[in-house]
Amino acid sequence: MATIVVDTGSGNLRSVEKAAEAAAQLASGRGLPVTRTGDPDVIRKAGRLILPGQGAFGDLAKAMQNGVGPAVLEFIQTGKPFFGICVGLQLLFETSEEAPGVRGLGIFRGQVKRLVGGAGIKIPHMGWNSLNFEAKQPQLLATCGAESRYFYFVHSFHAVPAESGVLLATVDYGTNRVTAAVGRDNVFATQFHPEKSQRAGLLLLTEFFSQ
Numbered sequence: 001m002a003t004i005v006v007d008t009g010s011g012n013l014r015s016v017e018k019a020a021e022a023a024a025q026l027a028s029g030r031g032l033p034v035t036r037t038g039d040p041d042v043i044r045k046a047g048r049l050i051l052p053g054q055g056a057f058g059d060l061a062k063a064m065q066n067g068v069g070p071a072v073l074e075f076i077q078t079g080k081p082f083f084g085i086c087v088g089l090q091l092l093f094e095t096s097e098e099a100p101g102v103r104g105l106g107i108f109r110g111q112v113k114r115l116v117g118g119a120g121i122k123i124p125h126m127g128w129n130s131l132n133f134e135a136k137q138p139q140l141l142a143t144c145g146a147e148s149r150y151f152y153f154v155h156s157f158h159a160v161p162a163e164s165g166v167l168l169a170t171v172d173y174g175t176n177r178v179t180a181a182v183g184r185d186n187v188f189a190t191q192f193h194p195e196k197s198q199r200a201g202l203l204l205l206t207e208f209f210s211q
Contacts, residue, residue, distance in 0.1 A: 001047025002033040003209070006072065006088075008063040009038070011054030012195065016085065019195035020050060023205035032209065040071035048209070049075050052195075053087025057112060057157065058099030060087050073105060076187055081211045084189030086155060089182060092189055093159045107187060110162040115155075121174035124156040129171040129192075131180050138168040140188055141181060144207045149200035151180070151192035158191055 003024065005017045017036045024032035035042070043049065051072060053060050064072065076082050084092055091104045096112035104112075117123045128150040133141065141147070146169070153171070158179045161167050168188075169181040181190045188208070194201030 001045070002035050003048040003050065004043055004046035005034065005036040006043060006049065006051045006068065007036045007038040008053070008060055008068065010059065010063065011052050011087075012193075013052060015195045016050060016052040019202065019205055020209075023202055024209045026202070026206045027209035038066075038068055040067040043068065043071040044074050046075060046080070048081045048083070048211075050083045050085065051088035051091070052085045053089070053091060055087060056098060057087055057090055057096040057104070058102045060091055061099065061102045061104060064091070069105060073107075076107060079186045081208060082187045082189075083205075083208050084187075085195070086191060086193060089179075089189035089191050090157060090159050092182070092187065093161070096157060098157050108159075108161055108163065108166050108182065108184070110160050110166075112157050112159050114157050115176050115178065116174065118174050124154060125173050125176075125178065126154045128152055129173065129180075131169040131171060133169055134167045135165065138181070138183065140183070140204070140207050140211075141169060144200075144203040146200070146204060149203075150197070151190070151194070151200055152196040153178075153180075153192045154196075155191060
């Protein structure tokens, strides 16, 4: 079954699609189908789902009100592999300080909060950081050797889970303990951009396609 990259009309969708195609090739030794679409019916029937996000929480949430959001929720409930990226991670939570009154998907309890700046600490957080594992050997990250690699971040907000076991990895940025990856069961998501993280990101996506 095809891997679907959810098209919400914004963000670096083509870059995510190309990275997914390359990872699928590495994982299988042959080309596995990767399709970009915003069609709710196609999303529901996907074999794997990738939800990219770039920009503002409120904009992405509103873009998913045309049937895409319910389709993503239905897909997650099937137990098939799901990968959220950047705002695609943030949208898994209930609310965001960036968009008061706008609801996320609510897969995880918690809120998205603004990073704290300070002397020498610029917001947005942009650049390469190494991960700290917060759970013992989170499988997808451990298998690709993520703890010894650097990943690329660009964001001003991050999710703060309100339940234990969801937080998988963090990075340190000034006084911020930044949520870098979350997951539970079939749901996995990163605040960093694997499609911009060169070999480290490609290896992570390859592990996702190996599930």
